Amino acid sequence: MQKYYTTILLLIMSNYAIGQEPKKAETVxxxxxxxxxxxxxxxxxxxxxxGYSLTSKSWKAYVNDYRNEYEVYLVDLTGHGKSELFRSELSISDVAVDLNLLINYLDIDRIKAIxxxxxxxxxxQLALLNPSLIESMITIGAVGTWKVSDFQDYxxxxxxxxxxxxxxxxxxSSDEQVKELMNQFKNYSILVTDKELQQIQPEVLIVLGDDDEGIDIMxxxxxxxxxxxxxxxxxxNVSHGAHEGVNKEEFIKKSKDFLTKQGSGSISK
Incomplete structure (x- = not known):
């Protein structure tokens, strides 16, 4: 447990080093x-x-790595950061609904995502909700199925x-929001069935650290x-934030190769 949160702490601290102004920022x-x-x-x-309890600031250190090739969107997901705090029980699928509606508002038909x-x-969940939206996606420390009740120490x-x-x-944004995020953590539960996984259309790159204690290898x-x-x-030899620290440069390269389909096909260990 301590190793997990130490990794997150290092991730956040490293991201304060780089700052840049967005070309657009708004609350809708x-x-x-x-x-x-x-x-x-x-x-x-x-x-x-x-990630959960983080904000879009956790990706700020990556913006300069992608902004020349992509229009980069950083979103404070429902309940986080400058977005409104949760008003009902945490539901990952509901968060995906909100994100899908935001993308509709932005009049975007196709995206890539990390x-x-x-x-x-x-x-x-977004890939299931809107099958044609995501062209390709990278997930780090996530396989779509997880429940906090399996990790009582957390x-x-x-x-x-x-x-x-x-x-x-x-x-x-507020102490009230922090309290709600921490109170809602007990409701973190999501399951993607075999059938649902088979319905997911985007190309997916699953990135994991071999010391990630929160991910079941099965x-x-x-x-x-x-x-x-x-x-x-x-x-x-890395835990939950496998894209961070000494791995960042390699992650940027391989993520770009995957997203632009310029790699050799498969990603090796």
């Missing part, structure tokens, strides 16, 4: 909720989705009383077996 009313997003660069749309953890789970530690142990929570195998077009990239 989507599905009766206020949702915030930012836009950088030019090209085809690329959405970068953050999702970390919670953001990756949202992408699997529930015991990630509480409002322990909030000072998680400094990235200061990126959220679920990875099930996803690989049932996804119609997927690659798996396992990075050695």
């Amino acid at each position: 009313s989507i599905n009766g909720k206020e949702i915030y997003y930012e836009v950088y660069g030019d090209g085809s749309p690329l959405f970068l989705l953050h 999702g970390f953890s919670f953001g990756g789970d949202v992408l699997y 529930l015991n530690e990630f509480t409002y009383e322990n909030r000072k142990n998680f400094p990235w929570l200061s990126d959220h 679920e990875v195998a099930r996803a690989r077996k049932n996804l119609r077009n997927s690659d798996l990239w396992v990075l050695p």
